[in-house]
Amino acid sequence: MAKATGLSGFPEWLPAGRLVEQHILDEARRVFELHGFSSLETRSVEPLEVLLDKGEVDKEVYVVRRLHGDEDAGLALHFDLTVPFARFVVEHSGALAFPFRRYQIQKVWRGERPQEGRFREFTQADIDIVDAGHLAAHHDAEMALVMAEFLGTLPIPPTVILLNNRKVLEGFYRGLGIADSAPVLRAIDKLDKVGRDRVRTLLIDDAGLDAGQADLCLELAAISAEDASFVRRVRDLGVSDPLLEEGLAELAAVIDSVSRRRPGAARVDLHIARGLDYYTGTVYETQVVGFESFGSICSGGRYDALASDGKTTYPGVGISLGVTRLVSLLLGRDLVRASRSVPTAVLVAVVDEESRTESDDVAHALRGRGIPCEVAPAADKFGKQIRYADRRGIPYVWFPEAGNHTVKDIRSGEQVPADALTWSPPAQDLTPQILQGEGT
Amino acid sequence: MAKATGLSGFPEWLPAGRLVEQHILDEARRVFELHGFSSLETRSVEPLEVLLDKGEVDKEVYVVRRLHGDEDAGLALHFDLTVPFARFVVEHSGALAFPFRRYQIQKVWRGERPQEGRFREFTQADIDIVDAGHLAAHHDAEMALVMAEFLGTLPIPPTVILLNNRKVLEGFYRGLGIADSAPVLRAIDKLDKVGRDRVRTLLIDDAGLDAGQADLCLELAAISAEDASFVRRVRDLGVSDPLLEEGLAELAAVIDSVSRRRPGAARVDLHIARGLDYYTGTVYETQVVGFESFGSICSGGRYDALASDGKTTYPGVGISLGVTRLVSLLLGRDLVRASRSVPTAVLVAVVDEESRTESDDVAHALRGRGIPCEVAPAADKFGKQIRYADRRGIPYVWFPEAGNHTVKDIRSGEQVPADALTWSPPAQDLTPQILQGEGT
Incomplete structure (x- = not known):
């Protein structure tokens, strides 16, 4: 059942483990198709410059080249399914009907240091909706609801989707007089890993905040709620900014919609920042209750400017299930198993x-x-x-x-x-x- | 519906085309599981020396490395699913029950010159059976029957599986006094591409045969039959060798078994040689009737010595569907289409x-x-x-x-x-x- 130890970061499952993975993929597909998402696969390689343009991932990318001959020079394996999807949408916009809904289940590669739940080759199952020009706000709640519905079909411990909105964070930082929000976001993103004290040091030393600003950022990050009550708690911090207000309204609408359909499936948690640069609004992470330290099994967000052909911009919102991470948790802790290892009856x-x-x-x-x-x-x-x-x-x-x-x-x-x-x-x-x- | 032209050799399907591919993969999985094959996936990369050891593929391999840092140096993307499966079997022999039956549906990569039906990234759907020590002969017919059953479920033109046996070819060449069969096999393998006259030149100039030997090799390659009648026709060529006799008996048993269950599904065709070095007995190729020039959509064979841990050898037999090649034919000629492009009803x-x-x-x-x-x-x-x-x-x-x-x-x-x-x-x-x- 356990994974092979052949090549660190490149997991392989024995047949009984693969059955668990297949069940998860089958359920994902079934639920995604019930919600009208079309299946899509993109090639595994992208031009290196397309990948490097989209975030702080340059050190994580695997480049490929032919053993003899260099005509494919400049290609690299994709590190997620969102960037290739954005490229696909721009390339094929004339052949797609918008808003376009797709799911995509493929392997991705990242040259990260392998550790529990973190791999160099792993499978993701993504859903995204993109539109041409403008994408309606209600899709942000929809993505969380589809994933919550899917997760609810699995024989696994309860999960909770954590919600935030980049506009809340960036608006709050701007309202505090912080010019560059990127280093602040990066520091806040490390809260789970390194703790509040270390993040406070990073905010002051690396991001250049004064102690008062740092403490307010940390107070904001500590806010969590199962309903729109978080809005008042943010306002009580006394920071005001139009972008902050826009973010608060969007985030309140998402938690209201999700809670109405699936009470308890999601929670607002203002310390969720997401590492990738391309998110511009709602962001998602997902915890398995009781296994929070294992990391998010399902993450994503809204990206209003990732895809553009110069004339038209294609805003999107998406959420990605970390299939390999989830399977490694389920098999590693014996949370789920197959009744037998062969299809044969x-x-x-x-x-x-x-x-x-x-x-x-x-x-x-x-x-x-x-x-x-x-x-x-x-x-x-x-x-x-x-x-x-x-x-x-x-x-x-x-x-x-x-x-x-x-x-x-x-x-x-x-x-x-x-x-x-x-x-x-x-x-x-x-x-x-x-x-x-x-x-x- | 047509494929993207974004990056030559790396096809991508629009949603309606992807539905055709999914249908093929779903049917493959359904039929393979009905026959007791377990699903398996292996990592996409193997050590370069594992890949280069297994055939004339060195010029086709894509090596991968991290953009920064070289700790993964020496890895390359797999060019088929058989070599990784053999490695997996040896690595996990203690955890598998033999004979072990698995199917594997994954992408593979080859740095070939892209042309119709030939891609640099493509999906294969393989079935293989391996045993420890000795693998029963009846599995050779079984593989062809499973693939024929699967192909018969698809709304596509008729297909025919072409059968040969490496022992027939190598025994015949040996009986003719030819010391090195490898260049002869390589020349015969080119018959479809370059024609009889050019192959005759290759046999004489490159493989060093005399005119009489070359003509007999070409006469052997011209033999084709829907039943065991090919045996007499080979014997009529007047060449004898124990390995040839062994091959004739094995091949006759396979065509008899396949024809009994599915008349017309297969044919003996002694010009089938297969490029890969690791085959040792039965070999398969598959033509779509009316589209023979498109190339084989389903190929494989028996490999008695591919997997070994020094103490035990794991002989196997397998057959591989070229999913991307088949889909590109079906979409390119509008042989198959989806009734709509979205799952939504x-x-x-x-x-x-x-x-x-x-x-x-x-x-x-x-x-x-x-x-x-x-x-x-x-x-x-x-x-x-x-x-x-x-x-x-x-x-x-x-x-x-x-x-x-x-x-x-x-x-x-x-x-x-x-x-x-x-x-x-x-x-x-x-x-x-x-x-x-x-x-x-």
């Missing part, structure tokens, strides 16, 4: 090699009715064929003895006469089930 | 922004019953909301007017009273259908 035994065709016929009939099965690889003694099924976690063995077909549940030992044209296993044995593990 | 109109919540409620109820829907992005006049649905290809628009909900099929114009708790679209409108295109 039935092993069809082989009486002797001469009659293998008859076993193939049984398997063919069962598969025709949607029952996954295998034919035994060798006509060993039945005891050995049963042990083969047991070792693979296959629950049933079919014995195609002439004129007397039977099927045995090898867990209970119960063996009954059976006809391949009519017999079916119980629904919970048809496919592997994804269940809560013993770590819950 | 119903657009719920918005009467005015104040009542958006009521539209959200309708959508929520429909989704709860598995009906994909969207809520209109803006409370425009109904005519404009209908045009929005029409532009996106959404077949139904729901009008949630107080006390008088109706749903309209915007293709026929029929509008009926409806209740979100009971109304459903016809099955063929629920999700996008994948249909034959106008190119058929």
Whole structure:
């Protein structure tokens, strides 16, 4: 079940772990499509300058080149799915109907130092909505609701989506007389990792704030609420700015909408800043309750200026599930597991090699009715064929003895006469089930 | 529908094309799981020496490195899924039950010159069975049957799997007194591309054959049959060798098994050689009938010595669907298309922004019953909301007017009273259908 240790930061799952990942991806797709998101995949590489333009990621990018020949020089593996999507939208704007809704499930690569929950190759599952010119505000709540609905379908601990708005932070900083908000955002973004005291030092030493400004920034970051009551608490700090007011109104609208449909699914938390430069409004992070230190499993935000072809700007809002991080948590703590590691529900035994065709016929009939099965690889003694099924976690063995077909549940030992044209296993044995593990 | 021309060799599909690809991947997964194959994904990178060890691919490999820092030096993107799978099996042999059956659907990268059907980044869907020590011969027929069953589920032109066996070729060459079969195989592999005359020149000039040897190699390559009758025709060429006999027996067994279950699905064709070095027995290629010049869409073979940990060898057999090549053929010739480009079946109109919540409620109820829907992005006049649905290809628009909900099929114009708790679209409108295109 655990991940391979072959190459640090490049996780691989054994089949039972992969089933957990597949279940998560299947549920994501099902929920995303119910909400009208179209599937999309973009190429894995982008021109290096496209990637470097979009944030502080230059040290994290993997460049690729042909072993012999340099005609592809200047390409690098994408580090997220938002930047490639923005490029795709501009490139194909004439062929898309706006607002355009897409989901995208692909691997991304970052040259980060590998550690718990942090990988160099990992899978993301993103949803985004972009429009041409102007994107309606209600989509910001919609993204959180879609992700909350999806997360609610999984057999995992409760999750909570943390909401903030860049305009609240930047407006507040501006109202405080801080000229450059970037170093302040970077420092605030480190609160979970290094703590309040260290961030205060960073705000004063690196961002150049005075002690009063730093304390107010920290007081703002400490505000958290399950409803729009946060607005009054921000105003009580005595800072005013038009951008701050705009952000407060937007954030209040998002928490109101989300709470009305799914009470408890989200919370306003003003210390959420998000590292990437391109966010301009609402930002999201998501915690698994009880595993907060594991980091956000689902993050994103609104980006009003990421995609533009010079004439038209395509504002967007998106949220990205860190599939590999979530799976590594679920498997690593045994929070979720698969009921078996193979799709196979039935092993069809082989009486002797001469009659293998008859076993193939049984398997063919069962598969025709949607029952996954295998034919035994060798006509060993039945005891050995049963042990083969047991070792693979296959629950049933079919014995195609002439004129007397039977099927045995090898867990209970119960063996009954059976006809391949009519017999079916119980629904919970048809496919592997994804269940809560013993770590819950 | 057509592919992007952004970066040569790195195709991207618009949403309607992606639906065709998804349908192919869904069917592949369904059929593979019915046959007991477990899903697996391996990391995208391997140590360069692992890749270069496995064939004449050094010029095709993409190496990766971090933009800053060289700690990952020596890694490259995989060029197929077989070599990484062999590495995975050796690394995890203790955790796998043999014979181990897996399918793997991932992107691979090759630095080839892009041309029709040939890409630098493309998706493969592979099935393989590996065993420890010895792998039963009947799996060679099984792989072809699984792929033929899968291909038969698609709304595409007929396909035929071409079969050969490396032992037939190498035994025949040995029987002819040819010391080094590698340059002969390479020349024969070019028959489709450069023709018989040019290959004859290659056999004589590059491989050092005399005219008699070259002609017999070409006569062997010209043999094709739908059953085991090819054996006599090979023997009639008057060459004998124990390895040739072994190959003929294996190949006859495979065509017999495949033809019994699926007549016409496969054909023996002794000019199939396969470029990769690691094949040791049965080899497969697959043609789409009427589009033979497009190249093989599904290839593979048996590799008895690819995976070994020094003590145990893990022989395997596998076959790989070239998903991107197939999709590019289907879309490029309009052989297959999606009935619409979005998952959405119903657009719920918005009467005015104040009542958006009521539209959200309708959508929520429909989704709860598995009906994909969207809520209109803006409370425009109904005519404009209908045009929005029409532009996106959404077949139904729901009008949630107080006390008088109706749903309209915007293709026929029929509008009926409806209740979100009971109304459903016809099955063929629920999700996008994948249909034959106008190119058929």
